Amino acid sequence: MSSEESFSPILIALLLIFVTIIIFFLKRILKSGKRNVLLTGLNESGKTLIYSQLLHNKHVTTFTSIQENIDEYHVEGKSVTIIDLPGFHSIRQQFFEKHKESTKGIIYVIDSVTLPKNIRDVANVLYNILTDPVVMKAKPELMILCNKQDQTLAKGSSVIKSMLEKELNTLRNTQLNQLEQLDSKDNARYKLGDVSKDFSFSNLYCKVEFAESFAFNKNGSVDLQALKVWLGRLVN
Ligand SMILES: Nc1nc2c(ncn2[C@@H]2O[C@H](COP(=O)(O)OP(=O)(O)O)[C@@H](O)[C@H]2O)c(=O)[nH]1
Numbered sequence: 091m092s093s094e095e096s097f098s099p100i101l102i103a104l105l106l107i108f109v110t111i112i113i114f115f116l117k118r119i120l121k122s123g124k125r126n127v128l129l130t131g132l133n134e135s136g137k138t139l140i141y142s143q144l145l146h147n148k149h150v151t152t153f154t155s156i157q158e159n160i161d162e163y164h165v166e167g168k169s170v171t172i173i174d175l176p177g178f179h180s181i182r183q184q185f186f187e188k189h190k191e192s193t194k195g196i197i198y199v200i201d202s203v204t205l206p207k208n209i210r211d212v213a214n215v216l217y218n219i220l221t222d223p224v225v226m227k228a229k230p231e232l233m234i235l236c237n238k239q240d241q242t243l244a245k246g247s248s249v250i251k252s253m254l255e256k257e258l259n260t261l262r263n264t265q266l267n268q269l270e271q272l273d274s275k276d277n278a279r280y281k282l283g284d285v286s287k288d289f290s291f292s293n294l295y296c297k298v299e300f301a302e303s304f305a306f307n308k309n310g311s312v313d314l315q316a317l318k319v320w321l322g323r324l325v326n
């Protein structure tokens with residue numbers, strides 16, 4: 091065997107290792123570029139109050155609801171950008187489009203008191219977020235924040251979780267049936283999780299956590315502890 095013949099496989103192997111290392115670092119750089127955390131959910135769920143308590147330690151709900159509020163949240167020398175999206179449907183979509191690409195995390199805020207009445211809308215907005223192709227690619231971590239827990243009629247997070255799973259299951263089946271009738275090839279993204287089983291947050295493409303909070307009560311106290319723990323983990 092000539093020395094040239096034995097040399098080339100080694101060279102190819104080295105080249106492959108080199109390319110793999112480059113791809114690894116490029117992926118890390120791209121991942122660290124994602125710094126946005128979106129606060130979203132239906133109107134009146136408490137997003138702006140959570141935003142102002144979290145970032146400015148004050149009680150504000152009068153922030154403009156037709157623009158997004160943006161600020162940096164700092165933990166242990168690191169930070170993420172928190173974006174409070176307006177709640178009204180038409181403009182929420184517009185701002186969501188603008189920020190979704192560089193999303194590291196999504197906080198989906200729910201009014202735990204009015205949830206039984208609004209379950210359709212709450213599930214629908216979440217379903218649209220989760221089946222968005224850009225979001226599916228970015229795979230942000232999802233925090234479902236069951237807010238207004240200071241209220242006696244508030245549903246707890248485990249009840250909310252099963253209500254949402256049931257509703258999302260119905261939505262997914264309806265969507266897939268419609269697409270089947272249209273013989274659409276574009277149904278892969280609507281197959282959230284394992285379609286052979288009932289919808290469950292545990293087999294979704296991204297990490298999902300449920301937590302409870304209140305941003306306001308009669309005594310002026312606030313409980314955003316679970317959200318802060320989640321953010322602390324997300325920043326790192
Ligand atoms: N009792 C109670 N009220 C809340 C809580 N969070 C928000 N609210 C009230 O819900 C209303 C809507 O809040 P806001 O932050 O403007 O909701 P947004 O539309 O999602 O931004 C305001 O009257 C808030 O004072 C909470 O945790 N408990």
Ligand SMILES: [Mg+2]
Binds near residue numbers: 137139154155176177
């Ligand atoms: Mg608001």
